[in-house]
Amino acid sequence: MSFETDLKRLEEITELLKDENTGLEKAIELYEEASKLTKSLNKTLSSLERRIEKVTSDDEFELEKEEIAEDEA
């Protein structure tokens, strides 16, 4: 699932949780789903697993890259 659909689902769940007709079991089920979603979304947004790379080729028709360390720059 994409980030956007996950976010939309999260919004839906928030609405459902606010609905008084949602039973306890359903609410817990929804909350668990939401927890998983927020965790994965948070991971997508906040994980420091970013790649920092530098282009090494000086020819505009080539693209070679090498990784540079977070603290190198």
Place this chain on the structure above:
Amino acid sequence: MNCEYLLDKVFTVSEIGQIIKETVSEMFYGLNVEGEVCNFRTNQSRHWYFSIKDKDGSLLNCTCFAGNNWKERRPENGELVVLKGSLSFWPKGGSLTFNAESIRLKGEGDLRLEIEKRRAYYKSLGYFDDDIKKPLPENISTIGIITSAEGAVIHDIMNVTKRRAPSINLLLFPSLVQGKGAEENIAMRIRQANNFSPCDLLIVCRGGGSEEDLAPYSSTAVIEAIHDSILPVISAVGHDSDFPLSDFVADLRAPTPSAAAELVTEGAYKKRLMLERMEKELHDDIKNILLDKKLWLSSLKMNTAFMHKKLERYKSIILSSYELRRIIRSRMNELSYEKAALDDRLNRSMEERNRRIRDRLRESSSQLSALMKDITLKASNRLKENEVESRLVVMELFRNKKSQAQLLMSRAEDLSPLSILERGYSIMTDEKGRIVRSISQIEKDDDYTVRLSDGYVFVKAEDKNEL
């Protein structure tokens, strides 16, 4: 000034110095002089002292006083500069100096003019039009950065993105950022990025510098490369006060490289904040739900405990179904015995009662006929008695009534006025026939009539005396 006078006169040094000073200041002002800076020095009063020289060795001592130099870029030795100012002679030192009012690097003015011309040209081509500007992509996973691999800029961008959107990848396209070859190098990097699209957008950036330093970003090569770029380009060159032409042709201008980093991470940053808010909201929601249910549960628990107690109490009272059946069965037996006995008693008493009624009926009918006979006899006797008696009573009554009637008749006679007259009384009337009851009715000499029981006397009143 009279020439002859000048030729004859012997001047003092100060006089001639004064003449030179006035002549120089009157004639040599608003001049532009170019040369290479040397011997630059300054003093406590912040005046600048330096010389400019030519390739052929000519030298001109120069000053730039604090009142002028505060707005100028400080020249370095060896720089080729164009000074604008006036010549000034200092009599006490006997020196001639050029007093610079402004200092610019040689070629600087040309550069500005050239850029201005280029700006107008590309504007006329529609390169800077708003309607061709591409929006930044909503979801950014990799940012391409075209800048120097050394220096603070890439470092700043790494920090800002790490803080705001740590999951976004960075791809550095190392480039020259000033000097010879920079413009072509920057343009090549822009084309390279577009050829491979390894990123979602490009930031073309560098830190602050002189107009000349920033000049590559106003070059035709860079303008064309940005214009041709399919990837959205953000231009972030120098400080907020710098406006190289890359700022105009780019899809978005950022005042500084850090600001550009903030712009591109804005979406992800907002998403993070939103996610945080939603997470909190979700947490609060489920907390509320659980609290609600907990309260409900505890009230249910209380009810259950209450019901349980009640049940226990009833249990001690209520018998088991087996016991109940047993009791009912024995009770039914008892009842059927009772019923049989009652039936028996009922039958017997009914018979007895019938018999008694029959006897009584018989007895009554015989008594009744005897009684009837008796009553008839008595009645006929009484009838006879009554007949005799009633005749006697009627006769007696008749007699009584007769004597009573005689008595009444004699009394009625007594009461008649005529009978009174028989007893010696008389009635006197006046002429008009009115009965005289009092002496006052008597008038002297009037005539009156006196009735006696058997006739009338006509009299005249001769006198009267009241009693």
